[in-house]
Amino acid sequence: MNMASARLRAALARLSGRSRSAGPARVGAMLGGDPLVTGPDASHGVILYLEDITVSFDGFKALDALTLYIEAGELRCIIGPNGAGKTTMMDVITGKTRPDQGSAWFGQTIDLLAHTEPEIAQAGIGRKFQKPTVFERHSVLENLELSMAGDRSVWRGLFARLSPLERERIEEVLEIIALTGRRHEPAGALSHGQKQWLEIGMLLMQNPRLLLVDEPVAGMTPQETERTAELLTALAGRHSIVVVEHDMDFVRSIARRVTVLHEGRVLADGPMEQVQADPKVIEVYLGE
Ligand SMILES: Nc1ncnc2c1ncn2[C@@H]1O[C@H](COP(=O)(O)OP(=O)(O)O)[C@@H](O)[C@H]1O
Numbered sequence: 001m002n003m004a005s006a007r008l009r010a011a012l013a014r015l016s017g018r019s020r021s022a023g024p025a026r027v028g029a030m031l032g033g034d035p036l037v038t039g040p041d042a043s044h045g046v047i048l049y050l051e052d053i054t055v056s057f058d059g060f061k062a063l064d065a066l067t068l069y070i071e072a073g074e075l076r077c078i079i080g081p082n083g084a085g086k087t088t089m090m091d092v093i094t095g096k097t098r099p100d101q102g103s104a105w106f107g108q109t110i111d112l113l114a115h116t117e118p119e120i121a122q123a124g125i126g127r128k129f130q131k132p133t134v135f136e137r138h139s140v141l142e143n144l145e146l147s148m149a150g151d152r153s154v155w156r157g158l159f160a161r162l163s164p165l166e167r168e169r170i171e172e173v174l175e176i177i178a179l180t181g182r183r184h185e186p187a188g189a190l191s192h193g194q195k196q197w198l199e200i201g202m203l204l205m206q207n208p209r210l211l212l213v214d215e216p217v218a219g220m221t222p223q224e225t226e227r228t229a230e231l232l233t234a235l236a237g238r239h240s241i242v243v244v245e246h247d248m249d250f251v252r253s254i255a256r257r258v259t260v261l262h263e264g265r266v267l268a269d270g271p272m273e274q275v276q277a278d279p280k281v282i283e284v285y286l287g288e
Pocket residue numbers: 057061062080081082083084085086087088089
């Protein structure tokens with residue numbers, strides 16, 4: 001049903017002769033409410049549609065007709081050997097890389113291939129890169145304020161001007177990332193794991209519908225890894241989350257649906273136990 005609906009929509013868009021730049025989002029805006037502002041329509045239960053996505057670098061296919069759907073509220077783990085195309089897939093979703101072929105939709109109304117990186121971020125897709133990029137000299141609280149301000153030149157003294165709702169959100173996020181007691185400490189004083197959580201917190205301040213997280217537990221202690229699994233599990237439902245991760249214990253502890261990528265395609269997909277027992281997966285990945 002999902003595949004059919006996405007294909008149908010793409011076909012209808014082609015038939016009606018809309019150009020990419022004037023795409024469905026613009027049509028949505030005319031009908032009432034710019035989807036970039038109102039957010040994605042996931043009323044069909046799917047938050048992300050990737051269909052037949054191919055990305056070539058000098059003839060080499062980093063993604064090879066990749067098709068993948070993420071359900072609204074889902075926490076999905078993506079694994080796969082180095083070079084499988086995991087980062088390239090995130091680059092396509094966030095608008096950093098344009099595919100040669102295929103379609104990518106955020107809910108029913110937002111054509112990701114018709115929007116720029118900042119527009120996609122504004123529409124509600126947050127991306128956490130591997131390396132934490134918090135502002136070390138500023139406090140935990142200031143880092144969260146800053147991420148809410150957007151414009152980095154105006155952050156100073158912002159907290160005093162926040163609405164009660166915004167303050168409430170900051171408190172809520174501090175609680176989620178387990179840094180309530182450390183709010184006044186400089187971010188530079190946090191452990192590596194805590195910095196990763198702070199950065200996730202900074203993304204949460206934007207209230208993303210879809211959160212893409214690249215190798216969150218690399219370099220973490222076992223306790224931090226466990227806490228990160230809890231944190232992401234707690235966020236699922238309210239947010240849809242795609243986690244790329246090498247740490248198999250972590251993926252196992254999340255115990256959700258797992259998709260294995262290999263050579264730019266989906267090699268296997270299902271519950272961890274099933275994927276782990278799949279001979280194809282053992283051959284290319286677990287036996288690596
Ligand atoms: N900008 C690029 N130019 C050329 N080749 C690239 C580029 N980005 C990625 N690749 C290649 O595409 C393949 C997939 O890379 P990537 O998406 O980073 O894999 P993963 O994140 O799963 O390790 C790799 O073989 C990589 O070398």
